[in-house]
Structure formats: structure tokens, C-alpha cells
Amino acid sequence: MTLSESGILQRFVLMEGSTEWTTMDAVPTDMCDNYGQCGANSVCRSYKESTCECLEGFNPKSPEEWKLFNSSSGCVRRTLLECQRKDGFMKLEWVKLPDLLEFWLNKSMSTKECEAECLKNCSCTAYANSDINGGVNGCLIWFGNLIDIRGYNQENPGQDLYIRLAASELRSIRESNVKESPVVVLTVSVICGMLTLGFVFWCITWKITSRRLGLLRKKEDVEVPLFDFTTVATATNKFSQENVIGAGGFGPVYKGHLPNGQNIAVKRLSKDSRQGLKEFKNEVVLIAKLQHRNLVRLLGYCVQGDEKMLIYEYMPNKSLNYFIFEQNGSALLTWPKRLDIVLGIVRGLLYLHQDSRLQVIHRDLKASNILLDINLKPKISDFGLARTFGGDESEMKTERVVGTHGYISPEYAIDGTFSVKSDVFSLGVLMLEIVSGMKNRNFFHADHHHNLLGHAWLLWKEGRALELLYTCLEDSHLKSQVLRCIHVGLLCVQKFAEDRPIMSCVLSMLTNEEAILPQPKQPGFFIERSSGNAGALSRNEESNTENAVTITLPEAR
Structure with a gap:
């Protein structure tokens, strides 16, 4: 048959x-x-x-x-x-x-x-x-x-x-294979005959390693310089512990000083880092193509043997974590400055989503990935998990859900579906954290077991939204601005992606005080936790807790 x-x-x-x-x-x-x-x-x-x-x-x-x-x-x-x-x-x-x-x-x-x-x-x-x-x-x-x-x-x-x-x-x-075979054999023979021991060593330690990483396949792939290992080691005093200025899931970050007087930040991937070759190549190639005042600037990269490093512009004021979650830093950040930071983050995301050469979804937007320059201007960093959209694509689905607990949108965490609306959800969480000075995931309240989003929603429904404001800001805020920021934040964290605004609308709603905003719907993850895993962290205890771990969650098929 x-x-x-x-x-x-x-x-x-x-x-x-x-x-x-x-x-x-x-x-x-x-x-x-x-x-x-x-x-x-x-x-x-x-x-x-x-x-x-x-x-x-x-x-x-x-x-x-x-x-x-x-x-x-x-x-x-x-x-x-x-x-x-x-x-x-x-x-x-x-x-x-x-x-x-x-x-x-x-x-x-x-x-x-x-x-x-x-x-x-x-x-x-x-x-x-x-x-x-x-x-x-x-x-x-x-x-x-x-x-x-x-x-x-x-x-x-x-x-x-x-x-x-x-x-x-x-x-x-078949014709291509016939033509290429003798050429390849001849080329290899000539090169092998002319190589010296020193040249072989150079190839092993630099060129072959870079080729293995796929970073030097085409000239246009990488638009930033390659630093040699000795230069980076010297700049960081041989990666001295005294030069460590931060650490994340992928390894430590060192402050460095180049011979020309320029300060740099060196992200050195640890050998057991969760960021593999794919994420490293992604970050180098992607950030090199992105240019915006609210995105951290990549100055170069270094590859030698098992060493993989990214060299960034130095941000003297660390990350937003310090200024909103730690008591010493929180007191330094007035409401006008917090609002400026929110607007800067929104403008950076608007560039990624709409104005860059490729539409970019960050997928790991959180306080520790927002760096602050000497004037406390925000810059979005860490693009190891970013993905790009092309053509008419509006969303993707993946079996590897990556991001950070407390910032991941519901449709991404449950179904593996991500889009620009996934970043919008993360932004909404961040906005409510900036207003309140508290972390979403570790939030604790004596009267209920909701996270920060749930608490903000309950206050909003009861007409008490201003109670969300961090107490140290009470003398430096404008009531209308704070309410508008909370309102937009709740619009961004709505359960369904189609209800959330796009980034251009977010910017318009925050800057145009005459605009009439729609009423927000219930936020994502609006469900009480059991008392045993609520986190049991008060506002004061929050400052001593770090939550910058990036996770990977596989989706079952």
C-alpha cells in the first residue's frame, strides 16, 4: 500500500x-x-x-x-x-x-x-x-x-x-564541495608550514578562544574593542578583593582604572556562572549596537582561555538597590529624584522597545540592574538575558523562563510567553518599589499575606494609595505626582498583558498631568501566600536582604 x-x-x-x-x-x-x-x-x-x-x-x-x-x-x-x-x-x-x-x-x-x-x-x-x-x-x-x-x-x-x-x-x-576541498587542504598546509611556536601559542590563547565563542566571525558582529587580559588585570589590581564593587548571579564586578585615566567596571564571569557562552555573546553583540543615555555603555570585552569579561563605563553610585532598599541610601533619594529615575528608566525601555535598530526585550528589569551615574541618572544594565524581535513579531514563547522572582510577568512565568508587555510588568513592579522603598517579593504586612503589588491594590481600592509612600519622602513629594506614579504602576502590573500600556503611553501618562488615566484592573499574582512563606520582613529588615538572583524555570511540555 x-x-x-x-x-x-x-x-x-x-x-x-x-x-x-x-x-x-x-x-x-x-x-x-x-x-x-x-x-x-x-x-x-x-x-x-x-x-x-x-x-x-x-x-x-x-x-x-x-x-x-x-x-x-x-x-x-x-x-x-x-x-x-x-x-x-x-x-x-x-x-x-x-x-x-x-x-x-x-x-x-x-x-x-x-x-x-x-x-x-x-x-x-x-x-x-x-x-x-x-x-x-x-x-x-x-x-x-x-x-x-x-x-x-x-x-x-x-x-x-x-x-x-x-x-x-x-x-x-556538490560543485561547491569539489571546489572548496583542494583550496582548504592547500591553505591548511601552507599555514601549518609557516607557523612558529609563538604563533601557535598566540592562536591557542586568543584567536582560537575567540573563534570558539563566535565573537570574531564577522567584523560587523562586534563594534567594541577586545581588551587583552593583562590590561584588565592591571586595571583592577589583579582583581583585588578591595576593588569589588558588586556581585550578581554571573560573577563579581570590579572597579578598574585604565592607563589613560578612565575608570571602568569589569564584569568577570565566574567559571561556574549561570551565564554561558550564549548569554555572553548575546550581551556583547547586543549592547554594542545600543546607544542611549539611559543604557549603560559597553566599552569592550576580554576573552582569554576560560576567562570571559565585559568592560563597562563606571557608575560611581552603584545600583538603584542601595538607594531604595537600604536605609542609608533611601534617605538620600528625594521624591523629585525618584521621579526622575522612573522617567529615565521609561525612556531607556522606550528606546529598546521602539526606537533601536532591533526591538529588544530586556527580560530581567529590576532594581539591581539599574545603575546610577554621578548625577543619579539611571542606566539600564545587564543584557545577558535580552531577546530581540524582528519583522512583524509581537511575542515569543520559550521553554526556558529566565528572570528574577518578583519581577516576572504572569504570562511569562506560567506559559513562557514574553513580549514588550513583560518588561512593562517588571517596570510596574519597580515603580511601586521606588515609591514605597520596599521589595515586592519580600514584602510583609501584619494584616494580610499579599506581596507589595497586592498591598498597593488593596490600598488603591480603599482610596488610601498615598499610604504606600515611604515615610522619609513625606516632606519632599507632590501628592498628585505620587498618586499618578502609583496609578501608572498599577496599570503596568495588570494581570493580562493586553491590559497593560505600551512604553510610549507610560511616558505620556507620567509626564502629562492633564491626561485622564483608565482605572487599573487586578494585578498579576494577586493571591495571598501562606503565613509560613510570607517572608516575615519588615521595612527596616528589608534593607539587609539581597534578592538579585536570576533564575531559570523550564516550562513543561
Whole structure:
């Protein structure tokens, strides 16, 4: 029985499992374990330097995103199939076969018959032997995009997959391979003959390391200079403990001083850092392309051996954490200055969401990622978790939920769906924290077990919103400004993403006191915690508690 005779087309739909969260320990160590990690028509090889590769005959659907190490958009054909028996097949060895989304199976058909059957149907895109033990018979045919192909090395051989390509594409690939082989051999021979021991050492310690990280593949990829390790070590007094000015989930931050007199901040990724190669490359390439007065400026980077460092402009006033959560700092930050900081953060996000070359979603906006310059002007920092949107995209879905407890939006935490509205939610949390001087997650109140968002909502409904204001600010505030800031903050943290305003509207509502604001709806996560995990932290105790841990939560499928 043939495909055309049976007309059988089987479709499998992935069923979503439990949405129960797990800790980071449950996250797969191999990124290729993530379903569809590299998008459609690509192969994921965790043992290679470039993890995601398009199948032969395919190109990235969004080259700009691939340059930024975001391959989720997948790949598309260079040449459309010609059908009518003018197509052929390219053999892909040692792989886990694609997911069975649209397929046809015949257990008695030979491999040759399987190839002929695929060519009969213009919608067929690949075939393979369905017998995983390598039997003679068994035909498995795919239709549409090929999803979740994983490549193995010869120690774990996998199976062979035959991918359908236009005849002209096959000829082009074969001719290219014939032309390139002698050139590659000749080039390698000449280089090996001319290399000195010193040059080999230089390649190992710098060029090969940088190439492994994928940072120097193209000149336009990185628009900031590469610092050598000796320069950075000297600037930080050999990474002296006395020069440490901060620390996060990815490693310590040192103050440094360059020979030209410039102060720098050096973010040195620890060897066991949760920020891997992908996040490091993402931050270097992305920040280098972003230029705004409310974004921290990347001056360069350093790569040598296992060392990975980012060199930023130095911010003498640390992060916003100190000025809103610690008693000594809180007293220094008057209401007008707090409002200026809010507006600066909003302008920075507006640039990321709307005015930059690529639409950027920060995904980890929080007080510790807002740095303050000598004039207390805010600058958004830490783009290791940022993602970019291109074309007509408005939202994405991921199986790896990253961010910080207390700032993550409901739709992102539960479904893995993120958009500009995810940053809007984080901004709303931050605005309420700036007004109150209290952290959302560790907030405690004697009368209920809600977080800070829930407390603000209860006060708003009772017409007592001004009670949210930090007591030290009572002599330095304008009632209308504070109420408007709380109002906009509650609009930003509404449960459903579609109810939240976009960043341009947030800026307009904060700066135009004549504008009439809509009434906010219930905030996300408006549910009381049990008394045992409420945090039991008063406003005074809050100043001694650090909550700058970045988490990764996998979404069940």
C-alpha cells in the first residue's frame, strides 16, 4: 500500500504537561534537550562550536537574529522544490529524526521504495528508515517543516535522514564541495608550514578562544574593542578583593582604572556562572549596537582561555538597590529624584522597545540592574538575558523562563510567553518599589499575606494609595505626582498583558498631568501566600536582604 493509495496522514500534537515550576537544578545541561532549540529546518549539535546550523540547502529565516545568536526563527529553503521528479535527496548522517508532526509510515516498504514514494508527493520534505535497529524495510516520510533534529557524533551514531532538495540546489552543493576541498587542504598546509611556536601559542590563547565563542566571525558582529587580559588585570589590581564593587548571579564586578585615566567596571564571569557562552555573546553583540543615555555603555570585552569579561563605563553610585532598599541610601533619594529615575528608566525601555535598530526585550528589569551615574541618572544594565524581535513579531514563547522572582510577568512565568508587555510588568513592579522603598517579593504586612503589588491594590481600592509612600519622602513629594506614579504602576502590573500600556503611553501618562488615566484592573499574582512563606520582613529588615538572583524555570511540555 502506497502513500497515494492509503491517503493516510498522521498528525501528532504535543500535549502540555504540568506547569509546576522546578528549580534551576532541573534545567537540562545540554541546550539541545530543549525542544526545537534551533527552530525549523536546522540541526542542533551540542558537541560543536556552532550549536545551531541550517540544513544544507537552507538559510536562516532571519539572518539578523542568527547574528545575535537567536536561532528560534529557524531556516528556509534557498531554492524551492521543483517537484515532478526533478528533486533529489541529501543524506544527513548520525541524527535524531525530526519530530513526528505530519508524517506517513509504512513498515513493509524498502528504502528505495520509500524514496520513490516521497518523490511522488510534492509536499514530502524528507524520508528515513523507520526501523531504528537498521532493518531492511520500514518507510517514514515527513511533510512540511522539519522540527527538533539533533545531531550526534560517531560515538552515538543515531540514524540517517534524507532531506529533499531541488536538483539545482544539489548540483550547487556538490560543485561547491569539489571546489572548496583542494583550496582548504592547500591553505591548511601552507599555514601549518609557516607557523612558529609563538604563533601557535598566540592562536591557542586568543584567536582560537575567540573563534570558539563566535565573537570574531564577522567584523560587523562586534563594534567594541577586545581588551587583552593583562590590561584588565592591571586595571583592577589583579582583581583585588578591595576593588569589588558588586556581585550578581554571573560573577563579581570590579572597579578598574585604565592607563589613560578612565575608570571602568569589569564584569568577570565566574567559571561556574549561570551565564554561558550564549548569554555572553548575546550581551556583547547586543549592547554594542545600543546607544542611549539611559543604557549603560559597553566599552569592550576580554576573552582569554576560560576567562570571559565585559568592560563597562563606571557608575560611581552603584545600583538603584542601595538607594531604595537600604536605609542609608533611601534617605538620600528625594521624591523629585525618584521621579526622575522612573522617567529615565521609561525612556531607556522606550528606546529598546521602539526606537533601536532591533526591538529588544530586556527580560530581567529590576532594581539591581539599574545603575546610577554621578548625577543619579539611571542606566539600564545587564543584557545577558535580552531577546530581540524582528519583522512583524509581537511575542515569543520559550521553554526556558529566565528572570528574577518578583519581577516576572504572569504570562511569562506560567506559559513562557514574553513580549514588550513583560518588561512593562517588571517596570510596574519597580515603580511601586521606588515609591514605597520596599521589595515586592519580600514584602510583609501584619494584616494580610499579599506581596507589595497586592498591598498597593488593596490600598488603591480603599482610596488610601498615598499610604504606600515611604515615610522619609513625606516632606519632599507632590501628592498628585505620587498618586499618578502609583496609578501608572498599577496599570503596568495588570494581570493580562493586553491590559497593560505600551512604553510610549507610560511616558505620556507620567509626564502629562492633564491626561485622564483608565482605572487599573487586578494585578498579576494577586493571591495571598501562606503565613509560613510570607517572608516575615519588615521595612527596616528589608534593607539587609539581597534578592538579585536570576533564575531559570523550564516550562513543561
